Amino acid sequence: MSAEYIADSLQAEIIAGRYRPGAELKQGEIAERFQVSRIPIRDALQLLAARGLIVLVPNRRARVISLKRDEIREIYDIRVLLECNCLKAAIDQMRDADLERISAAFGHSSIDAKTANWSEGDWAFHKALYLPSGKARQIGMIYQLRQTCRIHISGYGILPDQTAQWLKDHQDIVDACHTRDSEKATRVLKLHIEGAGKTLLDAIPRQPNSIIER
Missing domain, CATH: 1.20.120.530 (GntR ligand-binding domain-like)
Structure with a gap:
């Protein structure tokens, strides 16, 4: 399963409101859901960050964007x-x-x-x-x-x-x-x-x- 496929799936869920603004995307949980290692998950999160949908924070954490x-x-x-x-x-x-x-x-x-x-x-x-x-x-x-x-x-x-x-x-x-x-x-x-x-x-x-x- 490609990182792009995972990113597209997560993007659809973010847009649909499954993840609220500021919600953390936990690599372990996502990897278990998609039955893949954390490597494609990290790549997928990088893609989402490049699309402006999430922000990457220290310790390999990722959160949905949350604006003031x-x-x-x-x-x-x-x-x-x-x-x-x-x-x-x-x-x-x-x-x-x-x-x-x-x-x-x-x-x-x-x-x-x-x-x-x-x-x-x-x-x-x-x-x-x-x-x-x-x-x-x-x-x-x-x-x-x-x-x-x-x-x-x-x-x-x-x-x-x-x-x-x-x-x-x-x-x-x-x-x-x-x-x-x-x-x-x-x-x-x-x-x-x-x-x-x-x-x-x-x-x-x-x-x-x-x-x-x-």
């Missing part, structure tokens, strides 16, 4: 800048085929919105919005930031509780794309991302400025 409230706010601020910029550039380049893909992704995400697959559907919709921009690196950065947010959303057992409003935001963005109204689309997107950030921060228990030992 101010760091989470910063991530959402960065997301606003990157995603709004990407959407504006994308609208300038959208063709009919792009609009069809966006509408289809919106339809699928609306179905997934109240299921365990809500995050995958949400990303598929946003990715469809941003792809016409041609900013592949920027989209990659957006994806990584969204993954970090997802770890904390899932880790704290938070499910979207404003689904109707968020789907309305998506519909408004789609409509603005069809009319090439980049100002309206980016305005709605900004409020959409800020609202998601507030929902997460409101759900995290308030503690001294560090959530869990890092």
Whole structure:
């Protein structure tokens, strides 16, 4: 069993919330689960660290990333800048085929919105919005930031509780794309991302400025 397979499996579990932010990934337990030695486990943890999902600490310990409230706010601020910029550039380049893909992704995400697959559907919709921009690196950065947010959303057992409003935001963005109204689309997107950030921060228990030992 390869280190990459183990890393992918652990990543899926982290994203799904099996491991909370700050939780320790114990090499011995993971090795026993996968019926392998600790060598591929160490390699898998290195891969997860490189992906920004865990941090490696002294004595060969690994913990799921755990951000302070101010760091989470910063991530959402960065997301606003990157995603709004990407959407504006994308609208300038959208063709009919792009609009069809966006509408289809919106339809699928609306179905997934109240299921365990809500995050995958949400990303598929946003990715469809941003792809016409041609900013592949920027989209990659957006994806990584969204993954970090997802770890904390899932880790704290938070499910979207404003689904109707968020789907309305998506519909408004789609409509603005069809009319090439980049100002309206980016305005709605900004409020959409800020609202998601507030929902997460409101759900995290308030503690001294560090959530869990890092």
